[in-house]
Amino acid sequence: MQVPQDLRYSSDHEWVALEGTRAKIGITDYAQDALGDVVYVQVPAVGAIVKAGDSFGEVESTKSVSDIYAPMSGTVVAINAALADSPELLNSDPYGAGWLCEIECTDPAEIGALLDALAYQGLIDG
Amino acid sequence: MSDYEVSPLDSFHRALGAKMVPFGGWEMPVAYPSGTINEHLACRRDAVVFDVSHLGTVRVHGPDAFDLLQQAFTNDLAKVGPGRAQYTHLLDEADASVLDDIIVWWVRDDVFDVMPNASNTDAVRAAIGGIETTRDRAVLAVQGPRAKERLVGVFPEAAEVGRFRVQELMWRGVPCVVAGTGYTGEAGVEIAVPIAASADLWTALLDAGITPAGLGARDTLRLEAGLPLHGHELGAEITTLQAGLGWVVAWNKPMFRGRAALAAERERGVARVLRGIATEGRRPPRADCAVLLDGQPIGVTTSGNFSPVLEHGIALAFLSPSTAEGAVVTVDVRGSQLAGRVVPLPFVAKH
Numbered sequence: 372m373q374v375p376q377d378l379r380y381s382s383d384h385e386w387v388a389l390e391g392t393r394a395k396i397g398i399t400d401y402a403q404d405a406l407g408d409v410v411y412v413q414v415p416a417v418g419a420i421v422k423a424g425d426s427f428g429e430v431e432s433t434k435s436v437s438d439i440y441a442p443m444s445g446t447v448v449a450i451n452a453a454l455a456d457s458p459e460l461l462n463s464d465p466y467g468a469g470w471l472c473e474i475e476c477t478d479p480a481e482i483g484a485l486l487d488a489l490a491y492q493g494l495i496d497g
Numbered sequence: 498m499s500d501y502e503v504s505p506l507d508s509f510h511r512a513l514g515a516k517m518v519p520f521g522g523w524e525m526p527v528a529y530p531s532g533t534i535n536e537h538l539a540c541r542r543d544a545v546v547f548d549v550s551h552l553g554t555v556r557v558h559g560p561d562a563f564d565l566l567q568q569a570f571t572n573d574l575a576k577v578g579p580g581r582a583q584y585t586h587l588l589d590e591a592d593a594s595v596l597d598d599i600i601v602w603w604v605r606d607d608v609f610d611v612m613p614n615a616s617n618t619d620a621v622r623a624a625i626g627g628i629e630t631t632r633d634r635a636v637l638a639v640q641g642p643r644a645k646e647r648l649v650g651v652f653p654e655a656a657e658v659g660r661f662r663v664q665e666l667m668w669r670g671v672p673c674v675v676a677g678t679g680y681t682g683e684a685g686v687e688i689a690v691p692i693a694a695s696a697d698l699w700t701a702l703l704d705a706g707i708t709p710a711g712l713g714a715r716d717t718l719r720l721e722a723g724l725p726l727h728g729h730e731l732g733a734e735i736t737t738l739q740a741g742l743g744w745v746v747a748w749n750k751p752m753f754r755g756r757a758a759l760a761a762e763r764e765r766g767v768a769r770v771l772r773g774i775a776t777e778g779r780r781p782p783r784a785d786c787a788v789l790l791d792g793q794p795i796g797v798t799t800s801g802n803f804s805p806v807l808e809h810g811i812a813l814a815f816l817s818p819s820t821a822e823g824a825v826v827t828v829d830v831r832g833s834q835l836a837g838r839v840v841p842l843p844f845v846a847k848h
Contacts (some may be wrong), residue, residue, distance in 0.1 A: 407713065408532045409517070410803035411780045431781050433533040433713055433802060436831075458779065462532065 372495060373400040375466055379482055380491035381442040386466065389482050394443045395448065397470040398461060401495045406432040409461040412454045412474050419447045419472065423481055428471065430461065439471065443481050449473040503839045504550040505692045506636050506699050514711060521615030523551035526711040533713035537805040540681055540718055541845070544641035544648075545710035546702045553618030557627035558608040561621055566601065566609060569625050569754050571737060573747030574689040579603050580659045582676045584738050587613075587624055588743050588755025593762060595731040595740070596620050602663045602676050610674060610689070614634065614727045624754065635695035639707060640685035640718075642848065648686070651701045658686050668698060680715060682722025683846040717802050720811060723773060723842030729784060730771055730813055736762055741771045741842075762825065769796060769815040773844055776810035776828055779803060787829040788814050788837075796821055798828060804844060810835060811844045 378386040384402035403409065410433040421427045421441040427444040428439040450472045453460060460469035486494065501524035504510070510517065515526035526548065528536065539545050557565060572585035581603050587596045597617035602610040610630075613621040622629060639648055639655075648656035654666045655675045658751055663676045671694040679685045690698050703709060716726070725731050732741055736759060737745055746759065776782050782801030787794050801812030812828060820826075820839055827834040 407528055408534045410534075411778075413780070431803070433781075434527070434719055436781075436783070459534075 372404065373466065374465065374488050374492045374495075376488045378394060378466070379487060380494075381440065381485055382494060383440045383442075386440065386443050387442050387482065389443075389476070389479060392476050392479050393448070394445070394474045394476050394479075394482075395470055396442060396472055396474060399491070400465050402437075403462045403465045403469070405482055406430060407434045408432055408439060409458045412458045412461065412471070414450045414454065417449045417450055421445065421447060423484075425458055441474070442474045442485060443474050444478055445474040445476040447472050448475045451471035502551070504548050505695050506548050506550065509696060509699055510548065510709075511678055515631045515709075515711060518712065520712055523615055525551055526709075528711040528713045529709050531708070533711070534805045535551060536708060536710035536714035537717050539708040540641045540683055540710060540714060541806055542642065543708065544639065544644040544646075544685075544706070545708045545714070546699070547638040547640070547710050547715055548635065548699070549638050549687070550631075550635040550695075551615040552631075553613040553615060553621065554630045554634065554636075555611045555613065555618065555622055555627040556630050557611055557625055562607050562609055565625055566611070567750065568752060570599065570601070571746045571755075571759075573750055574601065574603065576747070577603060579605050580663050582663050584745060586731075586742070586755075587621060588737070588759060590755050591758060592734065593736045593755040593758035595727070595735055595737055596624070598727055600676070600678055602678075604663055604665060604674055616697050617727065625706065634689045634691055635699075635704050636687055636689050637695070637702065638679055638685065638687045638697060640683045640700060641677045641809060642679045642683060644683070644685040644707070647705045647707050648702075651705050652698070654686070655686055660684065666833060669694065678690065679722060681718040682724070682843060682845060683718075684848055700708050700771055708751065717805060720800055720802055720808060720813065721804050721843065721845040722847055723813070723844060725771070725813075726800060734769070735815075738762055738768050739769055739771060743830060767818055771799070772814055772816045772820060773840045773842040774798070774812045774814050774826060774828060774837045775807070775840045775844065776808060776812065776835045779834070780810055780830065780833070780835060782810045782812040782828045782830055782835055782837070786812070786818060787825045789829065790820065790824060797828070801828075806845050810837070812837070
């Protein structure tokens with residue numbers, strides 16, 4: 372299971388790449404493997420205001436549905452439009468082409484509450 | 498230690514990297530690393546093999562066997578004969594609930610292999626007795642438009658077994674029972690092979706280019722084919738008639754278990770009937786979603802998923818019997834309204 376060193380992670384199995392005040396968000400390799408084949412992704416609308424910990428979308432696989440939770444508070448400023456027709460990108464490239472959305476963060480310091488790669492690896496090795 | 502029973506091929510599934518899940522008291526592969534959708538499409542376009550060793554086998558034999566099964570099950574074995582398979586139901590005596598849906602393999606003269614669902618094997622045995630042989634064999638279901646072509650090099654006699662035929666055949670000196678049955682809507686066979694030879698047969702099938710497929714694909718395939726799953730479309734308080742399977746009931750038989758209760762329902766008319774709903778877009782409807790027509794509830798879904806072939810959502814649902822084909826409905830998926838249409842079954846044509 373890949374856990375890139377340069378990302379931060381939530382205990383809900385999302386990853387965050389923070390650049391300045393902008394956070395790019397996706398689900399982890401572990402999450403996509405556990406979900407199985409993803410067939411539909413509901414991402415929040417651009418402009419949506421989200422609070423860290425709130426459910427703000429859903430990932431549906433052939434097996435089940437899972438909520439996705441905002442790992443950072445702020446405003447959604449970009450969504451990955453490719454997921455509408457190609458939700459399988461979450462399986463094939465969870466840290467790249469399968470990203471979910473970008474949030475303009477109100478409090479970038481919230482990143483400190485997230486796990487680093489080592490801690491996340493520890494979580495999934497459980 | 499696991500509390501689940503495992504297939505004789507358990508270590509082979511794990512070696513392939515399969516994800517294992519509990520199902521009916523067994524731990525079985527839900528998907529191999531290529532994933533449910535690839536496995537599903539391999540079955541529609543080429544050939545797959547499922548390990549379905551968790552299905553029960555109860556062998557009933559002897560001079561009384563035929564009469565015993567005739568009195569227990571809804572269908573009429575007299576319509577077929579030795580060397581044939583038949584789909585049938587076991588009903589609750591009091592309310593005609595479907596206790597199990599079953600395939601009977603009429604192996605020879607007075608020998609029958611009754612194949613219940615894994616979790617209903619005990620209930621079926623309580624009704625018909627017999628000897629459970631589930632743990633003596635593996636069952637491999639080889640399914641798909643190229644299943645027989647790929648089988649020819651492995652087990653040529655099995656490739657010749659026709660639809661709903663049953664034959665006792667030797668494979669490398671080992672006695673197998675092969676039936677032209679399945680649960681995918683595709684052509685194929687199911688092979689009951691003694692445990693000692695099961696790994697060799699599994700390996701030979703994979704070497705012939707047949708794709709291993711798990712319970713995930715088995716479920717999406719049967720759903721596209723409009724086939725019921727016990728616990729969803731059949732079960733407590735669901736009768737054969739509600740499920741739209743009246744052809745399974747042999748009214749010409751003077752008696753079978755649950756006949757009186759089922760006849761009473763036929764007389765008064767069913768209160769709901771199983772229908773197919775095609776939904777717009779990729780979002781999958783699921784089980785237990787309300788179905789609405791003009792804002793009014795008319796029923797509830799029993800199974801739903803994304804159809805890999807049609808690339809939109811599909812669901813089975815119990816609806817008010819007056820619901821017209823083509824009716825525009827909505828399916829309430831956790832508060833989101835999915836637009837849909839009542840469509841004929843199967844969703845994907847059977848072969």
